[in-house]
Amino acid sequence: MMRTNLQDELTLLQRFEPVLRFTRGESFFPMDVAHYVGNSSLWVQRPTAEPALLVAQGGLDLERLAYPYPDEFGTVHYLKFTEPLSATNMATYHLRQTEQQISDRAFHAGRGRLARVGYLSRFIDALFSISLLARGRVPGDAAAAATLEYQRILAQSEQYTYHGRVVRQDDWLVLQYWFFYPFNNWRSGFFGANDHEADWEMICVYLSEDVASGEVQPEWLAYGSHDYQGDDLRRRWDDPEFEKVGEHPVVYVGAGSHASYYQQGEYLTELELALFARITRALERVRVFGRTRLRQYEGDPVRPGEEAGVNIFRIPFVDYARGDGLAIGPGQAKSWTTPRLLNPTPPWVAFYRGLWGLYTRDPFAGEDAPAGPMYNRDGSVRRAWYDPVGWTGLDKVTPPKVLLERVIQQAAALRQQQQGTRAEVEAKAQALQSLGIHAAAMRMQPHLYKLYTAQKKEIAALGQELDQLRATLAGDEALLEALRYYAEQLRNGSEAEPLHAHLRRPHRPPSDAKLRATRLAEFWAAASVGLLMLLFVILVTIGRRYLMVGLVTMIALFTFIEATFRGRLTRFVTSVTISTAIVAALVLFYEYFWEIVEIGVFVTGIYILWENLRELRR
């Protein structure tokens, strides 16, 4: 990986700089890190001590942030952007919020996230919310304090900045756009999973480059979204599924979370808990057994996102990327200021390995601030930084500008390899024939038994080797033919891989039809889990004798109501029928265990007998 010398990095970055569209109610926008660091203090948390202040607010800048801060193992360095609010400040904040709501600039949630998922997810969500009380979390007034602080910075100098990096890797020229937000208020502002100080987000534009002329062509782009990576992140430049303003890709930014999306909409993001991984795997095995062995649902269409089965142990959150708020970028309400270049890697990126905001010691890490663009929270280097091509699975794709040349090169190399293999086959075939002659000559000579046996072994081994070589030759021939055909297609310009061939589980917003729900359904989704728990307590208190029957009836009734609201009554009926069939099968197995064994052995015996006798009759 090396830096480009062919293009002016800044010009290149500005040529393809994105347009960011935010959701109404968003409080934080991309800013220059220098302003943030200048308004933060630097702290250290040693494993067995209270947090200690290293550099006070006002004394810190990017240069000082890059100083080495050697310390013991397990130490975490972090920045602190906000301080607890005074009563006056809190009142000011609430006044501004009310003013925003009156002027209809505030965020209004759409269909509740709980109405979009099933019961178990809602139940686990309730546990997750309760766990926040015990886990480390960002203080309640932190979002308000950050908003006021950010507004103060904006009032001093309204600037919207991104941080740009140009990297060359595997014949790709990669433009990385890093966006720094002072705060992530997804939980407190938009019913999301977490809040944390500081937020780093990134998108990449992948260019192929004509080395001779130095001309570049955008081929792919990838939007970073939460912790996802791999092929599903990237889209081809000519994909109509995302918008462009001239040569500037449009990014729909998740409200509060600042995740980047290709289309505007409300995305269901599900947090999967490792705690339930074993149960999920066991359920998946049962599903596969039913589908493959029992042929249940075989042939039914698999819905997008259900290829690997459905994980019911997950917590649903909605990421609102509506794009109805502020827009930043070329030709929009707000424009980018000159980007801050990350080429060459500045010391504050390379040497500051700490967190960019408050360290809450959250075991799930969701409430801890992220590390910088180069590092993960544990200090290891981010893949998106050291391998931006592999991060989106583009490492298996050859840039179009050099593709034909590579195909021709590979075909030539294969042809050369084939010649070598052919010569080897000929030599070995002759050797095998010679051995065959020797063996035939020795067959009726008892005194040559040992030599004959050794020769037979050698013949077997050589024969096997020759078989493999011929198979390789045949395979190479087929591959060569495929390469010839592919090269021909490339020359004619008719080669075109389907736009979404690389996508397995792309993140798309649900359709409007799916989001339609009555207020009653919304209310039911919000109240059902709590109501179920209350009824359980009542049942235990006054009717413990009928606990099992009552519990089964209650769950069945709730599930029936839920299925009716979600328009899945048929699926519910099918599931209940299959469940009762499983219970009935277990009952039969329990009641007729020996009879089942006897019949099983009897039937197997008859089958074997039939098969063997049928063979005799032929």
Next chain:
Amino acid sequence: MSSEQHDLQSITGYSWPLRAISLLLFLQMIGLCLITVYYLQQIDWERELFDTMPSIAALDIMVWTAVVAPLVILLLITSIGFFFRRSFAWHSAMTLQGLMLLSCLTIYFLTNSDLRHSHLLYFSMLYCILMVLYLNTSDVRMAFHVRHIKPDLDDDEDEFAR
């Protein structure tokens, strides 16, 4: 529900499994009738009528008959529905098997009547289990694939729902 959209008359190549299910449902209906008649014959109804209170066994049989009677009628309708390839038939057959199984399991777990100890109860369970398995095999499900006829169904909506 428009019958033009929902009738599956136009689908060809899947008639054999549908006819088979139609026959199996008909046999199930006949079987249920025979089981009920058999149980009814086990009770001395003359004595029961003269007694002030009917016996528990008689009550069990009466409840069983009350549950089975509508199921028998629905099985007949569903069987005819399968024969004429009506789209409601699969849904109805699954629901009926579920109800039958629930009735059998209720008797098994919550009562101590003669029915509970009868082999016929287990036979009914076995028949229903096999029916559920067959109804969910690909051949049968594909035969009812409404999506092929009406591809603009909502993704969330099960293909048999309409």
